[in-house]
Amino acid sequence: MKKSLIFPSILVMLSVMAPIGHMPAFAGPWQWQMYLKVETAESAPMNRPTALFTDKSSGRYYVVDSGNNRLVSFDKDGAFINEFNAKGELKVPFDMVRDANGQILIVEKEKNTISTIDVRNKQFERHTIRHNGTKIFPDRLEIEGNTLYLLDKSSGDVLEMDADLNVKQRFGCTNCEYGFTDFKVRKGVVWALERKRKTVYQFDKNGDLVTEIRLNEAIDFPCSLAVGPAGLIYVLDRHQGVVSVFDRRGTKKYNFLTSGHARGQLYYPAEIRFDSWERLCVVEEGNGRIQIFTR
Amino acid sequence: MMKKKLTLSLILTLFLCLGAYETAFSGTSCFKSKCHDKSAFNNRVVHKPVAKRECNGCHSPHVARFKGLLQQSGAELCFSCHTEEKESFTSDVVHDPVRQGKCTACHDPHSTQKAGLIKGKLNEICFTCHNNIPRQFTVTHSPFKKGQCSTCHTPHNAKTYQLLRTSGNTDEVCFSCHKHQAIKNGHRNFPTEPKNCLSCHNPHGGNDKSLIRKVLHRPFKKGKGGCGECHIDDKPVATDTCLRCHPEIEKEFFKTHSHLTNRTGNNCTQCHSPHASDSTILIKGRQDQLCKDCHNDTFERHKDKLYVHPDVLMCNSCHDSHGSNELAMLKGGGIDLCSGCHKEEGANTHPVGENVIDPRSGQILTCVGCHDPKGTNFKNQLKASGDEDLCKQCHKY
Numbered sequence: 001m002k003k004s005l006i007f008p009s010i011l012v013m014l015s016v017m018a019p020i021g022h023m024p025a026f027a028g029p030w031q032w033q034m035y036l037k038v039e040t041a042e043s044a045p046m047n048r049p050t051a052l053f054t055d056k057s058s059g060r061y062y063v064v065d066s067g068n069n070r071l072v073s074f075d076k077d078g079a080f081i082n083e084f085n086a087k088g089e090l091k092v093p094f095d096m097v098r099d100a101n102g103q104i105l106i107v108e109k110e111k112n113t114i115s116t117i118d119v120r121n122k123q124f125e126r127h128t129i130r131h132n133g134t135k136i137f138p139d140r141l142e143i144e145g146n147t148l149y150l151l152d153k154s155s156g157d158v159l160e161m162d163a164d165l166n167v168k169q170r171f172g173c174t175n176c177e178y179g180f181t182d183f184k185v186r187k188g189v190v191w192a193l194e195r196k197r198k199t200v201y202q203f204d205k206n207g208d209l210v211t212e213i214r215l216n217e218a219i220d221f222p223c224s225l226a227v228g229p230a231g232l233i234y235v236l237d238r239h240q241g242v243v244s245v246f247d248r249r250g251t252k253k254y255n256f257l258t259s260g261h262a263r264g265q266l267y268y269p270a271e272i273r274f275d276s277w278e279r280l281c282v283v284e285e286g287n288g289r290i291q292i293f294t295r
Numbered sequence: 296m297m298k299k300k301l302t303l304s305l306i307l308t309l310f311l312c313l314g315a316y317e318t319a320f321s322g323t324s325c326f327k328s329k330c331h332d333k334s335a336f337n338n339r340v341v342h343k344p345v346a347k348r349e350c351n352g353c354h355s356p357h358v359a360r361f362k363g364l365l366q367q368s369g370a371e372l373c374f375s376c377h378t379e380e381k382e383s384f385t386s387d388v389v390h391d392p393v394r395q396g397k398c399t400a401c402h403d404p405h406s407t408q409k410a411g412l413i414k415g416k417l418n419e420i421c422f423t424c425h426n427n428i429p430r431q432f433t434v435t436h437s438p439f440k441k442g443q444c445s446t447c448h449t450p451h452n453a454k455t456y457q458l459l460r461t462s463g464n465t466d467e468v469c470f471s472c473h474k475h476q477a478i479k480n481g482h483r484n485f486p487t488e489p490k491n492c493l494s495c496h497n498p499h500g501g502n503d504k505s506l507i508r509k510v511l512h513r514p515f516k517k518g519k520g521g522c523g524e525c526h527i528d529d530k531p532v533a534t535d536t537c538l539r540c541h542p543e544i545e546k547e548f549f550k551t552h553s554h555l556t557n558r559t560g561n562n563c564t565q566c567h568s569p570h571a572s573d574s575t576i577l578i579k580g581r582q583d584q585l586c587k588d589c590h591n592d593t594f595e596r597h598k599d600k601l602y603v604h605p606d607v608l609m610c611n612s613c614h615d616s617h618g619s620n621e622l623a624m625l626k627g628g629g630i631d632l633c634s635g636c637h638k639e640e641g642a643n644t645h646p647v648g649e650n651v652i653d654p655r656s657g658q659i660l661t662c663v664g665c666h667d668p669k670g671t672n673f674k675n676q677l678k679a680s681g682d683e684d685l686c687k688q689c690h691k692y
Binding site: 037039045047048050066067092094109110111112134135137153154156178179181196220221239260261262267268285286287288289 | 533534535548549550551553555556562589590592593596620621622623652653655656657658659664688
């Protein structure tokens with residue numbers, strides 16, 4: 001008798017608490033964990049953040065706060081640590097990575113450069129990238145080991161760069177009209193997302209195309225992807241404010257999150273990625289925050 | 296036993312007679328009573344149920360929920376017989392009246408002089424909605440002149456936004472009349488195989504027999520001598536070539552979001568015609584159609600909303616077409632941009648701006664915190680009901 005009462009009581013409790021925002025948002029098998037937000041009196045709230053980078057060695061998150069021309073760091077538990085704008089030098093930063101030597105590489109949209117910051121020696125340098133005489137428009141950055149990859153917005157190709165920021169190898173699709181809109185690198189494999197055909201391309205280390213995964217039509221405006229530890233593909237839909245999860249055949253497994261401004265809702269999200277601790281992070285340009293989910 | 300059989304057959308006969316009487320009654324009685332003029336239903340093409348005098352196939356003689364004593368509303372009634380059409384009219388780009396279930400916008404449900412129960416002269420029906428298309432040009436394309444819209448367009452649904460009779464490539468329509476050799480002869484100095492006809496030619500008419508669009512790109516206007524300004528041998532023309540003469544545009548791409556997305560070699564020709572256009576900025580077609588090519592989801596999401604922003608088809612009123620640091624590539628932030636037109640609301644509004652934090656997101660509250668400018672089902676394009684629901688999202692009690 002007691003058992004039979006417990007379940008309905010939980011249901012009643014859930015239905016009472018959920019609308020008033022006390023419940024963590026349930027999101028498929030994912031549960032809302034925390035925000036990365038700047039909520040101190042001394043620092044401005046984030047404005048149109050566009051990218052997230054996690055540094056396992058230091059246990060830090062770095063957020064590219066594009067609208068405030070700065071980088072913001074948080075600890076693993078989401079506590080705000082610091083902000084950095086290279087003495088006001090940063091101009092519309094868009095994405096960043098940190099290499100094994102601690103050097104920060106940033107895409108600065110306004111300058112159309114990859115800018116390097118040597119924190120120890122306090123050196124800031126901008127690099128305009130060209131390949132075969134053509135100007136490169138840096139967009140997204142990824143780093144794995146010592147290998148830097150960048151997405152060229154103009155050609156839509158992913159470029160593997162050498163240590164001197166010269167193009168070493170191209171990852172492109174011959175059958176897509178618009179090129180890639182985002183990519184991730186996992187264990188040497190490049191996963192790239194094409195928006196118009198709603199297709200994910202998988203390349204091996206040599207730049208050879210391994211698979212082409214056509215996502216079903218349920219997705220409107222895919223803007224970013226992440227590949228989970230179990231091999232599932234997480235695609236962020238910027239216009240629907242939804243994360244759609246697909247298997248390797250492109251079959252949709254489930255959707256989670258919705259459009260809006262409250263917890264567990266997304267407004268103009270910009271990037272999805274797994275952090276160094278396999279938590280799922282969504283960068284929300286529209287709501288000026290990062291939402292982090294755990295299983 | 297014999298008696299029982301007789302009774303049964305009598306009852307059956309009575310039912311059959313009554314049934315026949317009912318069928319005959321349903322059609323003829325409508326006209327017999329002289330309420331409905333029979334001659335109005337006797338045109339050259341008569342809808343099958345009308346011809347069979349089956350008025351009650353669509354109408355209920357005594358009482359009904361829908362105007363005209365119809366048994367169902369709009370297209371639902373038509374689709375109860377035209378089942379194949381119901382299925383096929385949902386794919387690809389669907390003509391607005393079809394999507395809205397307004398079959399009778401073009402078709403007469405009883406009888407007409409035209410095949411397909413078309414209400415009148417085809418082009419006149421088209422022009423009732425498409426009244427922004429000039430009816431005459433100095434040189435008018437022959438099918439357009441004859442009012443034969445359906446030579447190129449299909450009225451229900453198609454693969455293209457112009458509802459062209461094609462499997463996707465708009466050139467197919469042109470090539471169905473204009474033969475390959477004739478096209479080649481007309482483009483003698485063209486560096487590549489002529490294609491994408493609509494980017495230079497107006498299919499309805501023009502100022503001369505080439506039907507070339509009225510605004511010409513400066514090098515193209517120079518004629519043969521101008522080609523070399525952009526074309527070197529038969530190499531594709533790269534984006535850099537365009538930016539050589541239009542350097543101010545390059546900086547517009549140095550933004551968080553830009554339309555720099557075309558791996559085929561030239562980002563500009565995705566939207567602009569390098570030769571001729573009907574617009575002064577040489578864009579390839581009607582603005583909303585051009586944007587729809589990539590942003591169809593946005594149009595689909597808002598097209599049937601009850602409250603829609605009036606200039607929603609003029610995308611560049613609010614959006615920057617090359618690049619912007621704002622969300623959705625807007626021309627400005629959520630307050631300045633809106634109050635540029637909505638001055639009254641901008642001055643007397645719910646507190647917004649730098650000192651007002653949206654408790655839902657911790658961001659500065661702007662107009663788009665409550666409104667979805669493209670359109671919603673709530674008055675004033677509010678994101679939820681303005682009576683209570685929307686306010687309670689922030690003002691909890």
